[in-house]
Amino acid sequence: MQSHSRHVLLLLAVSACTPDEGVTTDASTGTTGETTSTSTSTGEDTTTTTTDAPTTGEPGTTTTTSTTGEAGYCWGFDVDAPAPFLALYDYQHAELADGVTLPLECGGQGSWMFGLYPEFGGYEPTGDSVVFDLTVDVDGYNINPAGHFFSGEVYYYVGCDDVLGGVLGVVPIIPPDELPDPAVLDGLTAKVHVELDAGGQLVSFDATMPLSAPPELTEDGCMFL
Numbered sequence: 001m002q003s004h005s006r007h008v009l010l011l012l013a014v015s016a017c018t019p020d021e022g023v024t025t026d027a028s029t030g031t032t033g034e035t036t037s038t039s040t041s042t043g044e045d046t047t048t049t050t051t052d053a054p055t056t057g058e059p060g061t062t063t064t065t066s067t068t069g070e071a072g073y074c075w076g077f078d079v080d081a082p083a084p085f086l087a088l089y090d091y092q093h094a095e096l097a098d099g100v101t102l103p104l105e106c107g108g109q110g111s112w113m114f115g116l117y118p119e120f121g122g123y124e125p126t127g128d129s130v131v132f133d134l135t136v137d138v139d140g141y142n143i144n145p146a147g148h149f150f151s152g153e154v155y156y157y158v159g160c161d162d163v164l165g166g167v168l169g170v171v172p173i174i175p176p177d178e179l180p181d182p183a184v185l186d187g188l189t190a191k192v193h194v195e196l197d198a199g200g201q202l203v204s205f206d207a208t209m210p211l212s213a214p215p216e217l218t219e220d221g222c223m224f225l
Contacts, residue, residue, distance in 0.1 A: 074160040075169045077130075078121035084198035086120040088205055091170075093117070097207050102173075102190060104182055104213035110224030112182045113172035114211065116194065118156070123199030128159035132171050133195040138188055138211070143176050149190065150174060186213040 073079050088096045091105050096116065107113040118132075131153050138149040146152075150173045157168055171194070175182050187210060194205040 072160045073121075073125075073158045075156070075158055076117065076119040076121075077125070077158040078119070079124060081122035084120075084122040084201045084203050086118060086194070086196055086198075086203040086205055088171075088194065089117040089119065091115050091117060096192075096205075096209065098209070100207070100209055101212045102192070102209045104185070104211065104217060106222035107170075107172055107174075108167040108224075110222055111172075111174055112213075112218070112222050113170075113174050114190070116171040116173065116192075117169060118171060120196065120198070120203070123201070125158060125199070128161075129155050129157050130196065131155055134171070134173065135193045136173050137191045138185065140188070141176065141179065141185065143178055149176065181218060182213045183215040183218040184213075185211045186215070187211070 090096060090100075090103055092103075094100065096102060102114050104112055105115055107115070133153055134151060135148055136150040142148050144151060154171050156171055157163060157166070173190075173192070175185065179185075189208055190211050191208050192206070196203050
């Protein structure tokens with residue numbers, strides 16, 4: 001009789017742990033998502049949680065990407081412009097063109113320069129730098145090895161990361177080393193030609209501009225900052 005009582009107690013324990021028919025349960029996932037509630041045939045509510053897989057953007061062509069996966073660009077570059085374009089400004093953000101004075105300034109690396117500050121874009125660059133091709137002529141001072149006042153390729157950084165060294169955001173026209181004092185250029189005229197390969201389309205800038213290099217600016221020299 002005592003053994004029969006033990007079997008009855010075990011059966012009651014099993015029955016108490018068995019869920020009622022028609023009631024469903026969900027395992028906890030530990031994630032958040034959309035929650036919906038439904039009613040079972042027993043009148044009890046059950047909760048079902050659904051989650052969406054996280055999405056990630058494709059990496060951009062530069063070291064800086066946005067949360068949407070688009071590449072980030074700085075220093076005057078506008079990748080979303082409707083067509084390739086190039087505009088140049090001086091350090092006071094006056095737009096350069098024929099007849100506009102181009103001022104001398106002391107560059108961040110301690111060299112005199114006539115700075116060209118570009119705003120450009122309308123295409124996807126192949127890296128975090130682009131190349132400007134410059135030719136500048138000043139009558140009487142076309143004394144560099146190529147027979148110009150200044151000429152050559154200038155690499156220009158369009159990324160948004162911090163970079164050690166160099167001067168960012170400017171395309172410099174540097175006077176020839178043989179020039180003893182840039183003040184001799186004050187009032188002279190420079191013919192400036194700039195080219196840029198904008199994703200297979202050539203964009204250019206051409207202007208004849210008077211130079212400003214007053215002696216009161218140059219007399220103290222240009223020091224490394």
